[in-house]
Amino acid sequence: MYMIKKWIPHSLTSRLAFLFTIAMVFFLLFMNLFVYWATMQLVYRHEHQLLQSKVDVITNEIADDLTSRSAFNHAHLQQVLSKFVNEYQSVSLFTADEKKIITVQGPKWRPEVTRDIEKIFTPESYFIMQKKALQDERTFSVPSLSTPLRLEMVEDTKPLNHFIHILLLILGTTSVGAILISGVGGYFFARLSLRPLNRLMTEIYQMEASHLSSRLSPRSTAKEITTLTEAFNSLLDRIEAVLSKQKQFASDASHELRTPLTIIDGYLRLLDRWGKDKVEVREEAILAMKQECVRLFGLVDDLLMLAKMEEGSVSTEILEVQELTPLLEEVKNAWRSAFPSNLRLVCRWEDSLVLPMEREKIRRLLDIFLDNARKYTDEGEVRLNVYKKEEWVHIIIEDTGIGIDENELPFIFERFYRVDKSRSRQRGGSGLGLAIAKSIVDIHQGHVTIQRASQGGTAVHIMLPAHSSI
Structure with a gap:
């Protein structure tokens, strides 16, 4: 988890571009797998159908040829099969007891495919096979043949492999291009989308603590940015109200404290100049200062009580x-x-x-x-x-x-x-x-x-x- 967080960018713009690119990678991976699978299914199905059609034509012609001849002509049969076989195909004729009568191979037929005939779709040799028995009773009219014949045609998929390589190259190239475009485009799209937020941040940084009366201008058409601007302006209203109350409180508190202190200071100066020698003046000054001290203590106690209540130190428990x-x-x-x-x-x-x-x-x-x-x-x-x-x-x-x-x-x-x-x-x-x-x-x-x-x-x-x- 730490390594994942370490690789994720801290910038919101880069993070959005990164997440968009990752999402595009998974999307393209899924789409490429689906396109590859669907294409291969269509191609192999088409090749099977073509091979089946060719086998049907060959079996019909062989059956007609054997019916019209009184003896089995090996050279003529090879000539008939050769005109249907392309360079990547092989066709063989077997008896019912699996005895090979004749085999005709194209010029580019790979010998290793013949060895892997029983391993259909192995990684070493991929091929397509079609078999068909000649069940027509006409085959038995040939004196040299006493059992039905079976035709087996195999096609090497090497030309299809070339097509598959081209398909994979196209899918890979387009995917890499799409990922690069999505990364760069996602970054610029994120920057464009976050431009109102960056402008809002710039306005916030330019605001000074001594000028909180200014407000952010809701210039963006995006609903989220407008809501954020309104929320921040509302916060500034509350902060300004609190600061105003604090300033007023400090002014009022200092004024309330200054009044009794001024009275006490005045009587002290009076006593210091000439009142300490007169009993009646001294008694009046002492009584007044006691009253002002009581007033000061009461004011301080009230302020402490309010502070405790606002801090929540006085619990309902x-x-x-x-x-x-x-x-x-x-x-x-x-x-x-x-x-x-x-x-x-x-x-x-x-x-x-x-x-x-x-x-x-x-x-x-x-x-x-x-x-x-x-x-x-x-x-x-x-x-x-x-x-x-x-x-x-x-x-x-x-x-x-x-x-x-x-x-x-x-x-x-x-x-x-x-x-x-x-x-x-x-x-x-x-x-x-x-x-x-x-x-x-x-x-x-x-x-x-x-x-x-x-x-x-x-x-x-x-x-x-x-x-x-x-």
Whole structure:
């Protein structure tokens, strides 16, 4: 197998030409064998028919001659046989007890054929034989002959061998020519067929990483090349989208990290210049830097969590089948005290809500959406409704806040995306909460959608697979 692979060319053009030539070799080999076999069958059948016709004529004439004569004339019989025998034939007359009466041979008859008469179609001497008995009662009218006669005629195939050699020479010459033409023609045909692919490769090599906005032109009429071009352009679209998101992420992350670092740096400069001697300034600076450090740690933790989720290091195998009700009670008690007096939290859920989950991540998921509802709802209420329907546990969180514009909805799960940049920054958002929430839902193989609520505000609908009791 290694040797076969070693001989196969690596170039696609050469490989196609090579395979086409190999296929042509086998095709010609089969066709030549068939032509040779069919031709030989026709030639030998024709020669047998000619020899049989000649034997019939000879036997009729001998029978007539013997009937008209009162005695067997050896010289006359030889003269009769000689006029029917060509230079590559031999004819003999035998009695019924295989006694030879007379033999007449052509001038080019080979003696070795006579020795191999019993070895029909041997490699040393190929020949054709026809036998016929003279059964006519007239043969018995010759007084010197008391038994029927048998005529045997043999033809040497040497002239046919010459024809066979010519046939083999023609077949071999045409086959070699056809193989050479198929090899050269297959190579140029393959190059012509692959020209659109080579042009496509040239365009790909000429593309620069800094200019991925350009696309390949579908100039080929071949369906396969057009499909390949469209697939590559689609790949470029996805790569460009990913690179754009990465650039945006790097810009947003650096901006988010730079803000608290700038505040910390400002207080450090303040302390270094004159604030370290004043207790109230020192205390204010220490408190502000602690808050910004907490914000930095939270941002770094969120980024690490997103990275782990995207890398797949958080496996679904850690999910355990648990009751959701205790967690809902915990969330209700924790957030009810965090809501201001002008904002009410209403919680309702069914009993026996069981699903495979990681408890801390589901708690983080609920905290993210309840925290957003609290931040962007000045007054009214936030409703948490949990129920089971068919094979899903539905978690719905609705508020009466400022809501989200419909044009912003397709982008809200992107990292660092803010609906209202200035207001989000004033309320302490980093733009990572909804991206983390979406990743948590994906880990649990669920679905999450956000839309405007019927009474204004925002409605979050989370669907998580429920545990099957079967």
